Amino acid sequence: MAVRLPTPAEGPLSQIWSRLQTWPWLHIVFASIIVLVLGSYLRVAYKPGLRNIPGPRLAKFTRLHRLFAVASGQIQQMESEMHKKYGPIVRLGPNFISISDPAVIPEIYGFNAKYLKVRRIHISVLSMSSSLMSSSD
Numbered sequence: 671m672a673v674r675l676p677t678p679a680e681g682p683l684s685q686i687w688s689r690l691q692t693w694p695w696l697h698i699v700f701a702s703i704i705v706l707v708l709g710s711y712l713r714v715a716y717k718p719g720l721r722n723i724p725g726p727r728l729a730k731f732t733r734l735h736r737l738f739a740v741a742s743g744q745i746q747q748m749e750s751e752m753h754k755k756y757g758p759i760v761r762l763g764p765n766f767i768s769i770s771d772p773a774v775i776p777e778i779y780g781f782n783a784k785y786l787k788v789r790r791i792h793i794s795v796l797s798m799s800s801s802l803m804s805s806s807d
Contacts, residue, residue, distance in 0.1 A: 714764040725752065725761030733763035 715721075715730035728735055739748040749768055752760045758771035769775065777783060 717765075720761060720765070720767070723759055723761040723767055724756040725767075729761050729763055729766075731764060733766060736762055736766075 711731050726735060736745065736748075739745045749760075749762070752762065753768070753770045758769060758774070760768045760770075762768050769778070
């Protein structure tokens with residue numbers, strides 16, 4: 671007995687295609703949504719000031735790799751490996767950077783610093799034994 675696979679005319683895509691043919695303005699709506707989503711991702715990925723910070727390619731667009739590292743309990747090891755690979759400043763998300771050089775912290779978080787800060791600041795210091803100490807204000 672052979673297994674019969676659905677043809678494109680029978681699947682859910684055919685229903686969408688038939689709706690698009692009956693409502694031509696839906697083409698414009700779908701195209702607009704796709705352009706807006708892609709434009710948003712590209713705007714964040716190549717944001718001035720962040721575009722030159724090294725890090726994993728996917729980190730420009732999403733923080734999913736960090737989510738998996740946190741869920742598996744490997745976030746400290748992942749961040750330590752990223753710093754070994756990319757240097758003291760690493761981009762770990764679209765709007766997230768990690769700094770392992772304590773000498774840079776006053777320059778970024780000082781009173782006269784020209785960098786935009788968020789209300790909650792997490793400062794992590796990686797020691798030689800790869801442990802992580804965190805404090806939030």
